[in-house]
Amino acid sequence: MKNLHEAGLSRAIRATGRVWIFGAALMAAGVAHAAPVQIQVWHTLTNANKAEFEKLVKQYNKEQNDVEVTLRDFTTPQALQQAAVAAVAAKKTPNLVQLQDNHSPEVVAEYKSIKPLYELLAKYPIKDATWFLPSTTSFTRDSKGRLLAFPYMAEIPVMFYNMALYKKAGLNPNQPARTWQDLQGELLKLRDAADVECPYASGDQVQVHLENLAPINNQLYTSNGNGIEATKGKPAPASLQFDTLYMRHVSLMATWKRSLLLTQHTNDDTPDASFAKGQCGVLTASSGALGELLAAKNLSFGVAPLPYYDQATKTPGKPFVSGSALWAMEGHPTVQDKATVDFLAWLSKPVIAAEWHQSTGYLPLTEAAFRASEVSFYSRIPGAQAVVASMRAQPTVTARGFRVNNYDRIEPVLSRELDEAFDGKTPPVAALTNAIDQARAIAQQR
Template identity: 45%
Template structure:
């Protein structure tokens, strides 16, 4: 399109300069709004998230999402604190619930997700996890963060290791004592270096020992009651279990749990027969062509419960930072896109995190679960109401308490103290730290 020059105009360069100036002046009306997101995921799940981000950025020109990855959650948290001081916060940040939801929500720079959820792209989303589950939900059942990285602990098992040991069918037993017999067989027939491992010593041996056996982990309904501070009381079930774990380490049918990534790499490489860890590694394991594995529920004690309960949800969510209205609107648009059935189903299938929405779960074909053992059934229960013992827990200072519990468990597994002494210490220390301010 051309414009006629004014009468007597003889300077086309001046006209071009005026046109450029007009375009620059109108820039903010058409420039894309940046949505910075800070994450701390393993490499596989980071790639899966960035793949979705690239697809979103290509799909429109109004919003550009930019991802920054951190090596650890601690590094991300430190960066957030610094960014809050110099007012350079991202639009979204991945933060773990750590069962201290109020401590996060009280930070001056975050806003509850349910306030953003009122925006048009998110109004009609049917979330997958039931609102009575305390993880990332407040006491009224409202989502405090976008539930993108929720996971549950599961029992991974190498089917080739079971077959090599002559175990038919090639699946793990769901009771601890029956599993012991299978581990002995595998240790004697090909899996001597690593019959069993885990990277979740506190989750498996304390927190979910309670939930899976339909017991409360702490008093005051796991700290979810409004009145009264919760307290711990690790009774005979815990003593029996930790004593069993000490004997497994001593007899070398279990590699002492560690909280790092070493055990995950060992299972991915086919070195370990069984691993108890978070479901968020499913996507990574699916990419290992030589790894023939499946998923089962955590073991339980039939003397304590006839039917195993559901483990606690763990993981993290995308927390919304307080931003300008254009950034907040752009953030809502991106999250609304992520929650669409196709994109949410892709995220679920490529990671092993729980589905964002019921539509994502329904859209996942049966073929996806063909080689994953009990995975579909383990997931499906979280769409319904939870038993009181499995709704989650809320405990003040819990990150510090969990670190202390891990130190105590490691000491017991190293043979430095008997189970009863370790658990008495854990009870006393946990109850003291709950009351610290």
């Protein structure tokens, strides 16, 4: 009996072992099937902003096991677009791509390879997302106000100023100039009293000296209500309109260039590095430059709105919100679309979105992100809170944004004409006339 009992027990143990092994195999198979959904994001972020984005993606991948985001970076928007065209042809598109504002978002959304974000959000809503700029993110919205892309890199042009150099020049670092005329007086003191070799540098010169000269002075940038007014349900054709305000401003900048007040001007972010090194007293650039400036050592700076002309307006207006956004691509399975929105929802969380805003200078994604940033961040950078908070106001007709066909091809032309005028090679009036004529011809092309 004992032997029979032991034999039965032995068989039971072996059977139990087989069940355990079989169960373990099933569990292993389950784990295999539960591998994270892979999504790919292509971007053109650089320097500190690139590092911040990579850090957040690593954090997202670490916090959960359902989705894994991989990044691919490109040196220029043009390189990304070329790769995207090839990917569409090969039917191997990424899930999200960063595209610059071309001031024709509805044209971008018409491409078969693009999936408008509002379609994804209708299926997979981002809960409790009260967007910070519902009215002024026109660069990612259609005429019906629907969100076409994720406005992750929304920014505005601002004026940064070096507080140490302001003190050295005997200027009040807590009261930077509000008008271009007053700024000239400060630049003269920076040049003469503080012996600063670079009193003023300007990046993103088309945004600063052409596009936003209009809304800051409460004027329209283009005809037909900045190209937004519709005719028979479609946006009306728009053309640039440079009046005496522009002639005055471009002439002033040419004078500053001759007198060594304006020493650097480009349509990219090259001057940001000079300001970050403490070499320049004032920098006008997009707010997205903040990331590089915060990463600089021994740099104390403040933020102010772009100057205005008090002869043109008694109360300055708000700038255009522009920048770039993450656009969703078509052709992916449902599980990837859902995973894409899950990633965007995570980026929208108050703490995460606040960190992104604070580290990069891009505008807050949501109201909650703005509130989460108030105490710990804005006290470090004089003027920053006031500039960001001012963008919450309902935009006027002049600050809603603008629409111009083929603007991505027009902008380089505008930048070249500014260079010609600032450098004294072409009279300001002639340069602006050339810009208008060339822009009109390009805008009429298909």
